[in-house]
Amino acid sequence: MERLAEITRPSTDENASEQEPEKKIKHKFKVLLAWRILRKGDKSYYLYIHYGENGELRCCEPLYLYVSANATEAEVKKIKAKAKAVKREREEELRNGTFIPRPSAREPKDVFDDTDHYKEFKAQRKAETEIAAVTTELKRNSKSKEPVRIRFKQLSNGSRSVYLAINVNGKRTYDYLKLYLVPETDANSRAQNKQTMEAAYAIKAKRILQITNGTAGIKKDVRAKMLLTDWLKIYRDRQVSKGKRGAKRWVQTAIFVLEGYNAGKNATLAEIDRQWLTDFMLYLMNDYTTYKGTKPSKGTVDNYLRCLKAAFNVAVEEEIMPSNPIIGLDRSHLKGTTYQREYLTVDEVKKLIETPCRRPDIKGAFLFACFCGLRISDVRGLQWKNLLFDGDKAYLQITQFKTRRPLALPLNKQALRWMPERGNAGDEDYIFPPLSKNMTVLDDWAKEAGITKHVTFHVSRHTFATMELTMGADLYTTSKLLGHTNVATTQIYAKIVNSKKEEAVSLLDGAFE
Numbered sequence: 001m002e003r004l005a006e007i008t009r010p011s012t013d014e015n016a017s018e019q020e021p022e023k024k025i026k027h028k029f030k031v032l033l034a035w036r037i038l039r040k041g042d043k044s045y046y047l048y049i050h051y052g053e054n055g056e057l058r059c060c061e062p063l064y065l066y067v068s069a070n071a072t073e074a075e076v077k078k079i080k081a082k083a084k085a086v087k088r089e090r091e092e093e094l095r096n097g098t099f100i101p102r103p104s105a106r107e108p109k110d111v112f113d114d115t116d117h118y119k120e121f122k123a124q125r126k127a128e129t130e131i132a133a134v135t136t137e138l139k140r141n142s143k144s145k146e147p148v149r150i151r152f153k154q155l156s157n158g159s160r161s162v163y164l165a166i167n168v169n170g171k172r173t174y175d176y177l178k179l180y181l182v183p184e185t186d187a188n189s190r191a192q193n194k195q196t197m198e199a200a201y202a203i204k205a206k207r208i209l210q211i212t213n214g215t216a217g218i219k220k221d222v223r224a225k226m227l228l229t230d231w232l233k234i235y236r237d238r239q240v241s242k243g244k245r246g247a248k249r250w251v252q253t254a255i256f257v258l259e260g261y262n263a264g265k266n267a268t269l270a271e272i273d274r275q276w277l278t279d280f281m282l283y284l285m286n287d288y289t290t291y292k293g294t295k296p297s298k299g300t301v302d303n304y305l306r307c308l309k310a311a312f313n314v315a316v317e318e319e320i321m322p323s324n325p326i327i328g329l330d331r332s333h334l335k336g337t338t339y340q341r342e343y344l345t346v347d348e349v350k351k352l353i354e355t356p357c358r359r360p361d362i363k364g365a366f367l368f369a370c371f372c373g374l375r376i377s378d379v380r381g382l383q384w385k386n387l388l389f390d391g392d393k394a395y396l397q398i399t400q401f402k403t404r405r406p407l408a409l410p411l412n413k414q415a416l417r418w419m420p421e422r423g424n425a426g427d428e429d430y431i432f433p434p435l436s437k438n439m440t441v442l443d444d445w446a447k448e449a450g451i452t453k454h455v456t457f458h459v460s461r462h463t464f465a466t467m468e469l470t471m472g473a474d475l476y477t478t479s480k481l482l483g484h485t486n487v488a489t490t491q492i493y494a495k496i497v498n499s500k501k502e503e504a505v506s507l508l509d510g511a512f513e
Helices: 073-096 117-129 132-143 187-212 228-241 245-259 274-286 298-317 346-354 360-370 376-380 413-417 438-448 459-470 475-482 487-511
Strands: 005-010 024-037 043-051 057-067 148-154 160-168 171-181 387-390 393-399 406-411
Touching: 024 073, 043 073, 057 073, 132 148, 132 187, 148 187, 160 187, 171 187, 187 228, 228 245, 228 298, 245 298, 274 298, 346 360, 346 459, 360 376, 360 438, 360 459, 459 475, 459 487, 475 487
Parallel strands: none
Antiparallel strands: 005 024, 024 043, 043 057, 148 160, 160 171, 387 393, 393 406
């Protein structure tokens, strides 16, 4: 903090005697250069000024000088120099007694006549928002404390150069990747940018590993001192670079859970052993509550541990951990009866068809999924270009969001019935509108139809599987229609159908007892 400076000015009393010593009025002031962080991680500079006889008057003067979240060190110094120049001007005005508080809402052009930094900055931010990957990464950088960050530089042709800002022991270096993002004007440019960012994430993960392992001059035993949450962030970026978006969500959620666990937010990889994992498992089962205020299911707890197991396997491969501590951990009590999945019977589906829904778009999408078995992530991503015809037969050709595997799915008449009319929609337009807030709508709709089951969108997929098997479809064909990578996953639905058959057969016993 700067000390309050004192200035003196001659007395202006006309009646004062010429022989009297000159009266002096003491004024105290201080000028602080400050900034605030904007929504996207940028800095906005302003002056906080104390003035008056005792420094009792205060005002804020915005400078309309901005530092972008991905600015280089040279750009930061340039803007700071301009801000400090204004600060010195205000201090000189206060010393001379000519200071006049500026209005807080003046035009940016009044700050500097020889530059148009405000307009340049706004134009730069507008260009950044034209590329979704840039906006996403800037938001992430504003919250991240990783030693390696992805940054972008605006080029004259409208593209963005991708580079890494690496900070090790307070020393910053830059790694220019020769990767470029283009303005997203169509689907091809968006796909190109997606591949570019996946490559950037892969290189970023590699650089972080180089910092933490022997190639950066750090001994192996020191690598195990890495925080568990930091390692999970590296593992997350690896999954992103491989296009495994579903795994990314689980890893990100696991990081969030660990940061709220007292023994997890500062735990290092060296501290993770079977006892630590047992305590974490008990925390999830007994103390942890989800954002909805509910306890996680056994399956959810097991998924968190499976996520950690996969991350530890990679740590073992990189020689960061000597072995995977989860291997051998007893998780049998988390398995439960995995085939107990909620689904609708044929009669219940008919009830839903007959019952009006306050959101016809959600009703159509749900019933469409009941007759084709697609996950909600794939229904949301359906575009008209995915709908193809072979004669009078219709089918979908998609890449599944969860597995990233291709799927050719024939559509029956019932599925086509619940698809909206195409009208003038183009190939790139989505078939179904955004399915927001579908959970509440589906639950209310089911209750109005007299169905007491808890209906989520994924129930439609379970419904399709059980209806197919009940109607006589073989297990292998049903597995292919669902896009399962393993038939064993489909066998869960076979167990459901078999248990219902056994219940039906046992009804005869009651008739003759």
